[in-house]
Amino acid sequence: MFQKLKKAAGVAAAILATTTMISTAQADAYPQKAITLVVPYGAGGASDLAGRALAETARHYTDEQPIVVVNKTGNGGMNGARFVTEQKPDGYTLLLSRVGMALYPAVYEDSPVAWDDYTFLGILESTPMILAVNANSDVQTVDDLIAKIKDSDGATTYAASGPTAIDGFSVQALLSDLDLDPLTASTLVPYKGGSALAAALLGGHVDFLAIAAGSLMPHIEAGKMRPLMVYSPKRMAALPDVPTAKELGYAQAGQVGGWSGLYAPKGLPEDVVAKWTEVLGNVATDEQWLDLAAKRGSTSVIGDDDPSAYVKSQFELYNGMAKKFGYIQ
Template structure:
């Protein structure tokens, strides 16, 4: 004979107990569910933002004057990137104080992907040169992509008596503090740091004359206002090809593909000497990861394009590729390397 179903007594151990237990658990579950909901909503919002991004022009800020290497690369990237993003990418030059004015502006900008920063490897040394910066060179930014790498080329006016780097070293040793050189961007640049490293390695004294970028520095060099220049091939190459500037050395381990006849510093009596400049794009810290990923994807795509690579190679820049994390690791390692060297040599910003 079939047994009757059990009697469900309110407050007992039967099914009637379930609603009460569910209510008792709500105070514990509710915060968790709320957190999951907020996280899900934020993720959905970021994803939607990335999918629609960009809906207006993007600003690419450069800390140097027009005509210099960073400016030339920024304009090349901006043109190509604007096409793939479907919105204009506008280059905004804000020179001064070794690019720290521009960098501070981006650090304080809204992290929405509409304000980006073109940096050079000098960014890695700026915290050691300028201890009172309003931003942290690493924590205040999200890496987007490395754009390229390049040597520094040491040049002299064609009318100068220097035919090779040894001539410069000999003259500087004979007349300490008499020779001067142009440094675009001031102290926190790869070019000025290359000069400082050379002075230390060769044990010579030369005076830096700072300018707001490679453009003004080259103008001074071409008019023989200064004796030497330390620059990136992308800026100096047209004047080298025209015969107005004489290249004396490049600072990389190996010779540059665009200046194959110019020996390295290491070949000219300073073995182991190496300074390689690089360029990249940063965004303000807190920029949505999906936006960073989109920008990284588009930058890597344009850098793999044969036309872009040819243009970069013609400027003496080797196109890069990689993830935001890869670029972040480079900045971290270079910040330590440059910082240690700057403190050891006692280099101060001019």
């Protein structure tokens, strides 16, 4: 009798232990709380718009856990990037990455974060850059702008976040393609964030710029800006009559473009990576995400490329230009 009771007690204990393990596993299933998505640039720009679109869409697939967007700006996006890399790799702090996360370390050898100091979860969208002028400008075409730049002896001005930011390289690559000095043929006027850059052109404070479509499309659609050229592999559906840098024969400018990705701190557990693979797979076909991408002039590319290989290729592209333009000796 005692042996039967002992055996029954053992079975009960085993069942209890198994149940406890299952309950614990379920309790620890990711996510169990709000997720912070760090956008390393200012509000209103292309990265901010992409981050909020992702947060708004992905929350439907994160077991009803909210995704909170936080802007952490400064140092070419590196402040926000570094903040994320310093967080616990548990999936509750993620980074809305941009091309700057590959470009900055490609230019600055003392970058606080290397291009590969992350867990890469996916490339989200391709964001074309647009070369544009104020609608009141006498410049009607790219050729008109080039002629104006050549005649000005460096006096023409363009707005950019900085000489080694993507919107700086977008212009410098074009100047280099024209065999002009990329650093002196036109004068860079610095502004912070896509909305400030757009405001500079709208206010007539600069002659032209080449920044992310998301920051310019509302003004182009309102007839306040004139697009001259797009930096993308093919013409934008929203601007079918505007030629691309590639089709105009600009070799370097034809490779420049913006993009958004989703990163996490290095060492993210495999189950969290798997969860985000699932989430992004759902986001990729979500009409809300696709509609928001189209509205800001972007193309969803979720699942199209291996994120690690893609980011490495971007690092190598801008590292090569940085050496050619003299930023790296």
